[in-house]
Amino acid sequence: MAAVTLRRARCWCPSLLQFFRLPVAQVHLSRPAMRASQQDFENAMNQVKLLKQDPGNQVKLKLYALYKQATDGPCNMPKPGVFDLVNKAKWEAWNSLGSLPKETARQNYVDLVSSLSPSAEASSQGKHEADEKAQKSKDIVVTSEDGITKIVLNRPTKKNALTFEMYQDIILALKNASTDNSAITVFTGTGDYYCSGNDLTNFTSAAGGMEEAASKGAVVLREFVNSFIDFPKPLVAVVNGPAVGIAVTLLGLFDAVYASDKATFHTPFSHLGQSPEACSSYTFPKIMGSAKATEMLLFGKKLTAREAWAQGLVSEVFPDSTFEKEVWTRLKGYAKLPPNSMRISKELIRNNEKEKLHAVNAEECTTLKAKWLSEECINAIMNFVSRKAKL
Numbered sequence: 183m184a185a186v187t188l189r190r191a192r193c194w195c196p197s198l199l200q201f202f203r204l205p206v207a208q209v210h211l212s213r214p215a216m217r218a219s220q221q222d223f224e225n226a227m228n229q230v231k232l233l234k235q236d237p238g239n240q241v242k243l244k245l246y247a248l249y250k251q252a253t254d255g256p257c258n259m260p261k262p263g264v265f266d267l268v269n270k271a272k273w274e275a276w277n278s279l280g281s282l283p284k285e286t287a288r289q290n291y292v293d294l295v296s297s298l299s300p301s302a303e304a305s306s307q308g309k310h311e312a313d314e315k316a317q318k319s320k321d322i323v324v325t326s327e328d329g330i331t332k333i334v335l336n337r338p339t340k341k342n343a344l345t346f347e348m349y350q351d352i353i354l355a356l357k358n359a360s361t362d363n364s365a366i367t368v369f370t371g372t373g374d375y376y377c378s379g380n381d382l383t384n385f386t387s388a389a390g391g392m393e394e395a396a397s398k399g400a401v402v403l404r405e406f407v408n409s410f411i412d413f414p415k416p417l418v419a420v421v422n423g424p425a426v427g428i429a430v431t432l433l434g435l436f437d438a439v440y441a442s443d444k445a446t447f448h449t450p451f452s453h454l455g456q457s458p459e460a461c462s463s464y465t466f467p468k469i470m471g472s473a474k475a476t477e478m479l480l481f482g483k484k485l486t487a488r489e490a491w492a493q494g495l496v497s498e499v500f501p502d503s504t505f506e507k508e509v510w511t512r513l514k515g516y517a518k519l520p521p522n523s524m525r526i527s528k529e530l531i532r533n534n535e536k537e538k539l540h541a542v543n544a545e546e547c548t549t550l551k552a553k554w555l556s557e558e559c560i561n562a563i564m565n566f567v568s569r570k571a572k573l
């Protein structure tokens with residue numbers, strides 16, 4: 183439990199202070215924070231005082247809400263009256279965070295402050311470098327425009343297969359997107375493929391051999407999938423072409439999936455001596471029923487876009503010739519909807535099964551770690567690498 187002592191800031195960043203009269207917290211935790219340390223949090227609070235530019239009311243509201251959630255927990259104050267505009271806006275921002283855990287709110291606060299000014303990042307230099315890396319990564323391109331943060335898989339010569347580095351970059355990109363100014367976040371791919379799944383050379387090219395790659399893979403995969411389970415904003419997949427393996431299973435954790443009619447959906451886990459991941463052992467039977475999920479996850483049946491739509495995995499299919507235009511026009515419209523309302527609705531839906539999803543993810547990663555070291559899997563990967571087999 184956190185013991186919290188509050189005192190009023192005396193005189194810093196007048197505009198922020200006047201707007202919110204933000205309290206400066208001296209928080210003493212008796213157990214370590216999950217992600218951002220207490221020191222990171224305190225440094226971030228100090229950095230807010232040093233901001234040279236007013237970040238605007240929306241950001242200030244977000245800072246206030248995250249601060250209150252991180253220190254006091256979920257909003258339990260009575261809603262201010264309709265004419266008390268400032269306090270009502272603050273209450274609504276705090277209340278919109280629902281039951282977000284204190285540790286997550288603290289992390290989001292630190293991330294948000296980090297994003298506000300370069301000088302604000304001195305406290306978590308390592309994290310700052312990592313964020314910069316995510317932005318600069320050539321295989322993952324992140325842009326933000328029209329209320330949409332776009333995460334593009336950009337390795338077309340390898341059909342956008344996911345390297346270890348790309349998994350890490352996506353984790354960071356999602357972390358940043360969760361607190362940026364965008365309303366929705368979208369994944370898509372460059373070139374003819376959406377994504378050919380895990381890069382099969384991840385396991386063969388690891389310096390420490392298969393054993394080390396399997397251990398590392400299980401840790402990275404668990405964190406990667408967790409970042410999808412916990413992502414707070416609407417998450418949309420724009421599936422521009424074929425999707426394979428983890429690029430398909432992850433779709434069960436997206437809020438909407440739009441597909442070109444050229445897209446296909448293929449999960450050849452048995453062919454590869456592997457087992458399902460990204461919570462698909464739970465989400466797929468729930469979405470399409472166990473008989474259809476079995477055909478995909480056990481027998482590796484490849485679905486066309488229309489079949490995937492009929493099974494409920496895809497929200498809508500578009501002709502390839504008009505796909506990009508139609509989908510982006512629609513998404514720009516959605517991005518103008520009130521963002522807090524969308525977040526709360528997502529939270530209501532996701533909270534019903536978040537715990538279950540985390541448990542399924544943990545179990546799937548443990549199972550996969552063992553499968554990656556099995557003869558079946560090693561043979562399948564070697565066959566692909568030595569060009570003896572493709573899907």
Ligand SMILES: CCCCC/C=C/CC(=O)SCCNC(=O)CCNC(=O)[C@H](O)C(C)(C)COP(=O)(O)OP(=O)(O)OC[C@H]1O[C@@H](n2cnc3c(N)ncnc32)[C@H](O)[C@@H]1OP(=O)(O)O
Pocket residue numbers: 339340341343344346349378379380381382383384398399400402403426427428429450451454456459566571572573
């Ligand atoms: C942190 C770890 C988490 C692990 C999570 C586990 C996830 C499980 C999965 O995702 S299982 C799915 C794995 N994916 C595959 O098995 C796909 C393998 N690829 C293929 O079968 C084919 O390449 C293809 C059907 C996707 C496309 O065939 P096509 O003939 O159109 O094109 P090429 O084969 O010539 O591909 C072009 C180059 O891209 C390389 N490549 C494609 N996919 C992958 C991949 N998944 N891993 C590594 N490399 C891939 C391919 O080798 C070609 O490279 P080259 O030009 O250098 O030869």
